[in-house]
Amino acid sequence: MKIDTDAPPPVRPPFYRSLYAQVLVAIALGIALGHFAPDVGASLKPLGDAFIKLVKMIIAPVIFLTVVTGIAGLGHLGDLGRVAGKTFGYFLVMSTLALIVGLVVANLVQPGAGLHIAPASLDASHVADYAAKAHDQTMVGFLTGIIPTTLVSAIADGDILQVLFVAILFGIALSLSGEVGAPILDLFERLAQVVFRLVAILMKAAPIGAFGAMAFTIGKFGLGTLVNLGGLVACFYLTSLFFVIVILGAVAAASGFSILKLIAYLKDELLLVLGTSSSESALPLLLEKMERAGASKPVVGLVVPTGYSFNLDGTNIYMTLAALFIAQACDVDLTLGQQISLLLVAMISSKGAAGVTGAGFITLAATLSIVPSVPVAGMALILGVDRFMSECRSLTNFVGNAVATIVVARWEGALDRDKLKAALG
DSSP states (O other), X not given: OOOOOSSOOOOOOOGGGSHHHHHHHHHHHHHXXXXXXXXXXXXXXXXXXXXXXHHHHHHHHHHHHHHHHHHXXXXXXXXXXXXXXXXXXXXXXXXXXXHHHHHHHHHHHOTTTTOOOOGGGSOGGGGHHHHHHHHTOOHHHHHHHTSOSSXXXXXXXXXXXXXXXXXXHHHHHHHHTGGGGHHHHHHHHHHHHHHHHHHHHHGGGHHHHHHHHHHHHHHHHTTHHHHHTHHHHHHHHHHHHHIIIIIIHHHHHHTTXXXXXXXXXXXXXXXXHHHHTOGGGGHHHHHHHHHHTTBOHHHHHHHHHHHHHHOOHHHHHHHHHHHHHHHHHTTOOOOHHHHHHHHHHXXXXXXXXXXXXXXXXXXXHHHHHHOTTSOGGGGGGTHHHHHHHHHHHHHHHHHHHHHHHHHHHHHTTOBOHHHHHHHHO
């Protein structure tokens, strides 16, 4: 028994009862409360944290069941290797392009020029924790970290890459089991239905989580923080918008769909990401939405979870743009060779950042610690506005993974055009 993605979409509830409207109102109320009663707003952080924990609680079983049933349904293991090859090829090209876009914009706009900040005058203690976490991130450590301690610990710990690793192995084993594995596959498909019902229940709390997270952000950091570094924030948002509308828009157009219609289709999930500053909060919904939009289950199960660690377009734009902002603000003149080195390091270090709040900042610290030309202490300059940029990073990452899913599905001949047209229409 499979999830019925062929069924017509349910009748739309009244606007005020839709997730979109409720999250939108919650965000507006959170901004107002954080601005006019900052102490109260800052104290509501547990609401946002609790909702994200609720979602993280269900992410591991959602990914496991989706990937296992998807791979087992492929039939031939050669198909898995082909889909994986196309997926990672796409990720590499788009991630590199995002890094280049950030680098080019930073050189053209120069958002940090004229600040003349002496690195010695910066208080590096505020970024010490991030730098310490970044120091622990090595490529060998990242690769060995994908392997869980036990088969069950991956799901228990909720690490996306570990769950994906176990799910792929289990799916392959199930696919090779023939008739013996058929009852298990049927059971997993039934479990997937129940788990997605649970996701729908948990999403009822989304407005509360968005309200608490937004109230905390504004109450803690204040709208005034945006004024001080408004140039950098505006530059990042506009660059990300350019990347989504122009570059991802061109990729979408070449694949036969409209990026604007895709954004409209995912508006509920995008608002949820905006409210919580975490693309993980909408991961289960994205899996379901992509299947409903016509992408086959195996492609969705492989592309979406891996994209959350390997296809972070927003994080990549942020890394090169923020690194050059710090260099310009501290009057560090980087040569073309040094900028290319920065890009190459960022290309590697960005692959370990999952789509969670603060991951981009930690990855930036990892990149700067390897490129000594730019002072890591300079990250203190952008710490105050990083939370605001985290929202944009998450939104861009989310849209990028949605586009990747449809593109890879089209390459594989696993995209139902009629479903896609109906969903986006």
